Amino acid sequence: MATGFGFTLKATDGAARTGVIATPRGEIRTPAFMPVGTAGTVKAMMPDSVRATGADILLGNTYHLMLRPTAERIAHLGGLHRFMNWHRPILTDSGGFQVMSLASLRKLTEEGVRFSSHVDGSKHMLSPERSMEIQKLLGSDIVMCFDECPALPATDEVVAKSMRLSMRWAQRSRDAFGDRPGHALFGIMQGGVNRDLREESARALTGIGFDGYAVGGLAVGEGQEAMFSVLDYAPGFLPEGKPRYLMGVGKPDDIVGAVERGIDMMDCVLPSRSGRTGQAWTRMGAVNLKNARHKDDPRPLDADCTCPACRNYSRAYLHHVVKADEIIASMLLTWHNLHYFQELMQGLRDAIGEGRLAGFVAGFHAQRAAGDI
Ligand SMILES: CNc1nc2cc(C(N)=O)ccc2[nH]1
Ligand SMILES: [Zn+2]
Helix, strand or coil: CCCCCEEEEEEEECCEEEEEEEECCEEEEECEEECECCCCCCCCCCHHHHHHCCCCCEEECHHHHHHCCCHHHHHHCCCHHHHHCCCCCEEECCCHHHHHHHCEEEEECCCCEEEECCCCCCEEEECHHHHHHHHHHHCCCEEECCCCCCCCCCCHHHHHHHHHHHHHHHHHHHHHHCCCCCCEEEEEECCCCCHHHHHHHHHHHHHHCCCEEEECCCCCCCCHHHHHHHHCCHHHHCCCCCCEEECCCCCHHHHHHHHHCCCCEEECCHHHHHHCCCEEEECCEEEECCCHHHCCCCCCCCCCCCCHHHHHCCHHHHHHHHHCCCHHHHHHHHHHHHHHHHHHHHHHHHHHHCCCHHHHHHHHHHHHHCCCC
C-alpha cells in the first residue's frame, strides 16, 4: 500500500477475511460497505448520521462531481471532505462506468471518452490522465483507475478487447497518479465471466502494482449465479495482502456471498435508493412499506433494530409518510437501510474474526426464509 496506507488482515475463515485499512483520515474495518454519496451527499442523510450507521468510508462519483459543481470548484473550496463535511475516508470512482451509462453522444477512443453532459449537454472528456486529475482535485483518499466496464452479455472477443484497453488505461492511470503519500490507487480487474481473461487482467494489474484491487465488470445484469461463479476464482488471482473491492454490490445476500468468497469492500446505491422508494431491508428480508397491509400496524419495522426509524415509529407511520411522499420517509428508510447494511457488515466481521462464518451465513439465510415480514 502507498505510504500512509496499510491493510492488516486480522483473521480469515475459509476464503473470507476480516481486517483494517489504515488511512490518514481514519481506519476502515473490513469487510466494509461504502454508502454512495454520488453528488457530494448520501441522499437524505446528514454526514453525522451516515457515520452513526457505522460507515467508515463513503463513495463519491467522479462523473457527477466533474459536471456539477466541477472538480476545480470543489478543490478551490478546500476539497470534497470539507465541501460535504465528511472528514473520514472517501473513495471516488473514475467516472468510466457512469460516463458509459449516463452520458450522451459518447465517443470512445484509445485516448478516452468524449461525451456530452446529461445535465446541460456541455462537452467533456474523460481519460486516465483527466480522471486522475479530477480525483486529485477532489482530494479523495482512494482513487480508482479509469477503465471501461463492458455491458453484458458480450462475446469473449468484445470482453477481451475491452479488458485489454482497460489494462492500458490502468498503466496510464498509474503513471498519471504518480507518487502521492497518503493516497491510494486501486486497479480494476475486468474480463467478464471468462476465467482466462480474468486471470490475464489480474496478471496485468499486479504487474503494474496497485494499493488495492477491484473486481469490476460485475453487477451489470449477469445475475447472482454468474457473479458468484466469477467470485469463486477471481479474488484468488489478486494479492492476498491487498484489499479486494467488488464494485456496485449489492443486495444483502450478494454481500454475504461476496464476503464468503474473499471480498473486502463493496459499494451499492441499493440501501439509499430503495429507501427513497419505500423499500426497507431487514434481517427477515425486504419490506415494501407502500403495501396497504402496513396501514394499521403498530409494530416497528424491526423490533430488534436500534435505528431511529425502528425505535420511534410504527409501520403504520412509515406507510403513511411513504404514501404521502413526505421527506421524512426517505430520511427514516435510508437511515434504517444503511444501519441494517452496516449491522450486517459488523456481523460478518465478528463471525470471521471468531471463526464462525458458516453458522452466521446459515442463520442469515434461515431468518430470510422465515417469511412473515
Ligand atoms: C451497479 N453495478 C456496478 N457494476 C460496476 C462495475 C464497475 C467497473 N468499473 O467495472 C464500476 C461500477 C459498477 N457498478
Ligand atoms: Zn431500523
